[in-house]
Amino acid sequence: MASREPTVLQFFPSSTSLSAKVHPVVIFNICDCYVRRPDQAERVIGTLLGSISPDGTVEIRNSYAVPHNESSDQVALDIDYHHNMLTSHQKVNPKEVIVGWYSTGFGVSGGSALIHDFYSREVANPVHLTVDTGFRNGEASIKAFVSVNLSLGDRQIAAQFQEIPLDLRMIEAERVGFDILKTTMVDKVPNDLEGMEASMERLLALIDDVYKYVDNVVERRVAPDNKIGRFISDTVNSIPKISPAAFDKLVNDSLQDHLLLLYLSSLTRTQLSLAEKLNTAAQIL
């Protein structure tokens, strides 16, 4: 009967709810580096740049690949290159700092711990991003990890990679172009009116979906969900109720303004071509 207290394997979970947001540029960059990797390398390793917000969310904005050599038990990283690229990037954007590192390939391997160690010397709590380019599970998986120390009593024996929630974030401009970024080849960048058409079609599809859902509920084909119902009624009620006369006037005023602008710009263009004819056609006697 040992009265010795069992030593508890303790690990300290991260105190702040750490989560990461990734900009698509980073994913594109990583994939591109993977495609261009030298033949003998199996995976690509690189640095992640970004910023850490006060509430602990890490925002990953940029990345660059770092050449490395990897064998079964050794990893060699080109540190000079890493520092050079860092200074170059910081000349453009001094606010971007190292927030972690990435590697392609599924999961975390042995060599990763060493690299993670190196990066934790550069920044306090580096985030490790794995991008599975091999589609091991038949799907694309991008995971982010932080390292948590496992300690036995007073001694530290291992570091555990703990997954943190990851969020793929897109700024509006990128969202606009997202459609063309999905396919392998787009013949031309869509101009304003075509984009308009696409947006309106999407809106129409959404409205159709909602309509079908409401129909289904009314005919008792689908169990009604009160929250959705309330949401729909809120949305419909949010259309401002203006008397038809006032609304017509509003729309017509707007239309007239726009027509005036159209007229002015056409007038300007006519003036331009006229002026040009006069300028170059003048004969010097």
Add this chain to the structure above:
Amino acid sequence: MANPMARSFLQVAASEEVASPLRVVQIEGLAILKIIKHCKEFSPALVTGQLLGLDVGSVLEVTNCFPFPIREEDEEIEADGANYQLEMMRCLREVNVDNNTVGWYQSTLLGSFQTVELIETFMNYQENIRRCVCIIYDPSRSNQGVLALKAMKLTDSFMDLYRNNNFTGEKLREKNLSWVDIFEEIPIKVSNSALISAFMTELEAETPVSQQCDYDRLQLSTSPFMERNVEFLIECMDDLSMEQQKFQFYYRNLSRQQAQQQAWLQKRRAENMARKAAGEETLPEEDPSNPIFKPVPEPSRLDSFLITNQIANYCNQINGVVGQSFNRLYLMKALQEN
């Protein structure tokens, strides 16, 4: 027996390659995203960067790009800028990125990018690279929900004219060059590697549907954008009218000088007649030292062309936005009726 049709290796190497005209610029999604990110982060300041890629036949492929740091107005930073560029190119080459410069990109504000500096940069690049292109991105228009990305290049005829630095009216009439012929816009194609498109398609399925719809396009308020556009338009019209006044001044001077020349010539002829009658030598009918024979310099038309280009650009933008607004207004009207 040598085939008379086959050319010797020397002949082929010696014959100059005829450059096929540039028909399309193919950009990778990665480069587009990087450009968007860089321009948007620093807007409203104007930023530039370098494009890297390959030149294949009639297609110019842009595979990567890197941004330039904002240049201070300091002499010693000039060398720094060149160092930065070399450093980046070297580092990128180590990770197998195409090391070939094919042009540069710059951000603009509401499309006011036709300046003399643009032309000069073009000429600088053209000396070193056979084919280069400039990509213009307008971050202010993406708030309207439009991807305002354009690839521009100077036309060859304009470049020849610029090299000779000769912009008189006659030369222009000779070459039949007008202000539309300065810049040439090249269609853009977007390409992505299969890996990336697989990733993006997968990821799109995970994000909720509401994020997919780019509702910014359906926003009704366009007044701030239009206001600024029209403001710029008015400024440009002022500039254009100043240029036109310069021309009028020049023509007035020219005609006045010609009248003076005629008068002088008449006097000379009368004098000569008198001298002939008196049996003396006749004086020459020309006198190059007389100041009224000094040719009046013709002002360069380059500025007025550039301003005209800008105005045309603004007008086109206004037209585009107006078209979109019409759509939105009618949509709203239909919604209200229901």
